[in-house]
Amino acid sequence: MCRAVKIDSTLTKDIGDLRDDTRRIDRAGFDGVWVGESKHDPFLQVLKVVEGSERLTVGTAVAIAFARTPMTLAHLGHDLARYCEGRFVLGLGSQVKPHIERRFSMPWSSPAARMRELVLAMRAIWASWDEGTQLDFRGDFYTHTLMTPYFTPEAHPWGPPPVFLAGVGARMTEVAGEVCDGFFFHPFTTLDYLREVTVPALARGRARSDDPAKGFDVCGPAFAVVGRDEDELARSVAAAKQQLAFYASTPAYRAVLEHHGWGDLQPELNELTRQGRWSEMSAGIDDEVLRAFAVIGTPGEVGRGLREKFEGIATRVTVYSLHDPGAEVWPELVDAFRS
Numbered sequence: 001m002c003r004a005v006k007i008d009s010t011l012t013k014d015i016g017d018l019r020d021d022t023r024r025i026d027r028a029g030f031d032g033v034w035v036g037e038s039k040h041d042p043f044l045q046v047l048k049v050v051e052g053s054e055r056l057t058v059g060t061a062v063a064i065a066f067a068r069t070p071m072t073l074a075h076l077g078h079d080l081a082r083y084c085e086g087r088f089v090l091g092l093g094s095q096v097k098p099h100i101e102r103r104f105s106m107p108w109s110s111p112a113a114r115m116r117e118l119v120l121a122m123r124a125i126w127a128s129w130d131e132g133t134q135l136d137f138r139g140d141f142y143t144h145t146l147m148t149p150y151f152t153p154e155a156h157p158w159g160p161p162p163v164f165l166a167g168v169g170a171r172m173t174e175v176a177g178e179v180c181d182g183f184f185f186h187p188f189t190t191l192d193y194l195r196e197v198t199v200p201a202l203a204r205g206r207a208r209s210d211d212p213a214k215g216f217d218v219c220g221p222a223f224a225v226v227g228r229d230e231d232e233l234a235r236s237v238a239a240a241k242q243q244l245a246f247y248a249s250t251p252a253y254r255a256v257l258e259h260h261g262w263g264d265l266q267p268e269l270n271e272l273t274r275q276g277r278w279s280e281m282s283a284g285i286d287d288e289v290l291r292a293f294a295v296i297g298t299p300g301e302v303g304r305g306l307r308e309k310f311e312g313i314a315t316r317v318t319v320y321s322l323h324d325p326g327a328e329v330w331p332e333l334v335d336a337f338r339s
Helices: 015-028 042-050 071-083 098-101 111-130 170-177 189-206 228-246 253-257 265-274 280-283 286-291 299-310 327-339
Strands: 006-011 034-037 057-058 088-093 163-167 182-184 218-226 294-297 316-320
Touching: 006 015, 015 034, 015 042, 015 327, 042 057, 042 071, 071 088, 071 111, 088 111, 088 182, 088 286, 098 253, 111 163, 111 170, 163 170, 163 280, 170 189, 170 294, 182 189, 189 253, 189 299, 218 228, 218 299, 218 327, 228 253, 228 265, 228 280, 228 286, 228 294, 253 265, 265 280, 286 294, 294 299, 299 327, 316 327
Parallel strands: 006 034, 006 316, 034 057, 057 088, 088 163, 163 182, 182 218, 218 294, 218 316
Antiparallel strands: none
């Protein structure tokens, strides 16, 4: 890979602290920062984050696509691209059926086909705004045929934002390769799964895209189990195992476990979630499983390990740490990553 791999951070703290947290991330030397959609609206978080840095790439990783329509996403993407002066990345994910139907009260069907159409509809809307083309998008899931001057925002120099899509399964990954500008791999992903399942699926999608030679980003969060001493490392290991157990209990992610011959782990952990035995789940994640998903060690070891693990596959790597060992750790990790 010719491009230097970039290193990013995430923000998951209270929305009131986002500006100050972003300044610390900027000072640590990271290249970008991503916000997710859990307890707070991701797009409001972006507004706070961009106030804390004049250089960081800022994006959603991820905003839930099926909780919104192509038109609402088009407006959000257009406005934030302008507000962030071209530094914004619109990162989307599908979520899973129970959340879309029962949490967001939105329709769910054929997620890969629906996502492909949603992105294409959004691009058609942007083209009507920026290029003056008539809006006439008619699909199986979305129809957009009305756009009047009163509702057409002014074009701006930065144009539509890059669209990244998260995926685990091969079909959603192919959609990302075909219609998006980048792909987020999931933190519950191993290097073998990336090489043997994800990269080939992206290649199949890129072969069907309008411009297969166009630059394409592969990025995502990587478990960083960091500690400066044995006690700190033990706390980081415990936090990572708990989170990995939660991911491993999810049926949608079983394919990753099956790729390594660990498929039976998923129903075992899922049963513990049904019984509410959350504290017992991490015992199912042994050291072999942990090493497959995480880079473990001192800040310098983890920085170098992340670079060695993903160079040649990813263009950006996001440090995903469930235990914060302190702000002074991150510049050391970033420096080691770049060394």
